[in-house]
Amino acid sequence: MKKLMWVCLILISILSLFPFYMMIVMSTYFNEDLFKGIPLLPSDYLFENLKTVFKSDFLRVYGNSLVVSITSVALALFTSTLIGYAIAKFKFRGRNFLQIFVILTMMVPTQVGLIGYIIEMRHIGVGNTLWPIIFVWMAFPFGAFFMIQFMRDAVPNDLLECARIDGCSEPGILLRIVLPIIKPGLATMATMVFLWSWNNYLLPLVTINKSDWFTLPLFISNLGMVHRTDYAARMAALAMTTVPVLILFILGSRTFMKGLTAGAVKG
C-alpha cells in the first residue's frame, strides 16, 4: 500500500513538474528547432535567447514587476489586516453591513469595473503609471474576507481580553498579540497577492501605455512578436519570471499550508 502511494506521488510529481522542465529546456533551443520533435534534452541556444530577452530592457521590466508586486503585497496585507481585525474582533454599528459589503464587492468581476477604475485613476492623476496596478490590491475584497475569517478562527477573544486587562494598548494588542498569531494567514495572503499581481495581464494591458512601465506579462507577450513568434525567447523570459516565484513559494510553503488549513479543525 505504501509502495503504491509512493508510486502515485512520484508520478504526480513528475506530471506537474514536467511543464517546468520543458519550459527551461525549451529556452535553450533555437525557436524553429523547437517543433521538429519533442525537445527533451537541452540545446545550445540559451545564450542567444537570453540576448534577445536582454536587448529589450528586461531588467527594467523585471524591476517594475518587483516594485508592483512587493508594494501590492505590503498594501494588501496592511488594509486587509486592519479590516479583518476590525470586523472580526470589534462590535460597532454597521459591522454586518460592512461584512456583507465586502462579500458583495467580491462578486463583481474585475472586468466589469475596469473602465470605471481607469477613469478613477486618471482623475486621481496617476493614469499611465504603475500606481493603478498597485492600488487595485489596496481595496482587495478577497483579502479582507480572508482576513475576517482568519482572525475569527485563529485569534481567541479571551486572549485579547487578557491583554486588555493586563493594560496593553489597542495598537499594542494588534502588533504584539494578533500579528504573531496570524502570521500563517499573512504569509498565505502575501504569496497569493504576489502571484496574482506578478501574473496580472489585463489591467497592465489597458492601463499602461508606456514601454517604460511595462510589467513582465506584457513584456513577454510583446517579445519577438512581429509576424514570427519567438517562443524560445519567450520561454527564456518566462523561466526567469517563474523561477523566483517558485522559490518564494517553496520558502513560504510551510506557513502557506498552515494558513490554508487554519481553522479547519477547532480545538
Add this chain to the structure above:
Amino acid sequence: MKTIGVKKWATMLASLSLLTVSLAACGSNNNNAAPSATTSAGASPSASQAASANPNDLSGTVKVWDWDETFQKGMIPEFNKKYPNIKVEVTVVNPNDYLQKLQSGIASGSDVPDIILGESAYRGKLFDLGVLDNLEGAPYNFDKSSVLDYTVPYLQNSKGELIAIDQAITPAGFAYRRDLAKEYWGTDDPAELEKLISSWDAFIAKGQELKEKSGGKVLMFPGLGDAYIVLRGQNFNSYVNGTDVDLTSKLQKPLETLFKMRDAGILGKNELWTPAWSASMAKGQFMFYPMGPWGPKWHISANDPEGSGKWGLVKAPEGGFTRGGTAIGIYKDSKVKEAAWAFMQFAYLSDEGSAYNFKTFGNMTSSKAFYENEKALIEAPGAYDEFFGGQNLAKYFMENIVPDMKGEAQSKYDSVVDSVFNALYPLWTKDTSITADAALQKFITEVKNKATEATVK
C-alpha cells in the same frame, strides 16, 4: 468581545492616519514618476496651431501604438532629420490586444494614441468605431488618387470616407520552394510555373502529381487555412450591405475549391500560425505559402533563416489577392493632428520615407509617385531578392500581381467571418466527411450566432 470605546476609536483614527500617510507617500512618489507622461500633453497644443510648410515649424509629441518596434526605431530618426521638433513616442502593443486596449482607452478617456494602426484582422471593426479622422478633410487634405487605385476600398469606412492610409501594400502571390519545384516539376522559373498553375484545376492536378512523385512527402499548402486565404482573397465582391451579410455569394465558390483541394489530398494538416506551421517552412514539406511583400522578411526568412536561394515568388492561379495589411489613421480627438499627419506622410507616403522603408524592410508604399520617381530603386536588387534566388520581388509584385488586383470594401463583419473560419477549419481538416455545402451552412449559422443583429444568408 466588547463594545468599542473612546480609546478604540482613537486607535482606529491612528491607523487611519497611518494609512493616509502611506497614501500621501505614494502620491509624492508619483509626482516624480509622472513628468514623462505630462510633458507630452503639455507640448501638444503648439503643433495644432502650427500648420506650416516649413518642417521646422511643426512641433509636438506624437504618440503611436505599434507592434513593429524595429520599424519605428529605424523610421523615427529618419523622420527627425527632416522634422527635428516633432517627437514620436512609440508604445509596443500586441496586435491581438490592440483593439481591446484602444477601446478601454477611449471609453475611460485616458491615453489614446494619435496614430492608430488597424491590422487586417480587426481593421473593419476599427473603422466602424468612428474614432478615425477623415483624411480627405482639413488639415490633411489627402488626395486619394495619389495612391494605387485598388487600395482605396481598404482605407474607407462604410460611409465612404477615407480614414486611413496603407502601411504598405500587400498584394500577394505564392512563395514557393525552388528546390522542390525543380525536383518534381523540372523547373523553378516563375514564368514557367505561372503556366503550370494557371487555373485552380491545373493547380489541383499539379498537386496530385507532386504528391505521387514525392510519395506523399511534399504537398501543395501546409493546411486549409493557407488555401482559404488565397481563395477568399481572390473574391473581391463586397458581401455586406448595412446589416445584410451575403456569405453565400462570398464563400460558396472558395469553399467548393477548398474542399476539392482537401479531397484531392494536396493540403497538409497544419493550422495557420501554429509553431508546427512555422517550422514547416524550413523542413520543405510544402511547395507554396501565400505571401505578400512583407513576407520575405517576417515570414519566410524568419522561419527558414538558412533557406537563402531556396525560395521563389510566383503569382497565384487566376489572379492576385491581399495578404494581411495594416491601415493607419489619426485619432479624431488628437491634439497634434498636423504633426501626426507629417509623420504618417513621411513614413508611409513620401519618396524619402518610402525609399528607406523599401530598402530597409522591403515594405512597398501605396504612393503612385514613388514608383514613377524611384524606378531605379525598384529595378535595383532589393533586400530579400538574393534570398529568393535573385528574383526581383518588388518588380514581380508590381508588374505581375498588382495589375489584376481589385479593392474590397471593409466591414465590421470581416473579423467575425474570419474568427468563424478559424474556429471551423480545424474540424474540416480532420473530418473529411464534411462537404462544402454542409460547411457553408455551418458557417452561416455560426456567423448568425456571433452577429445577432445581422441578416446572414
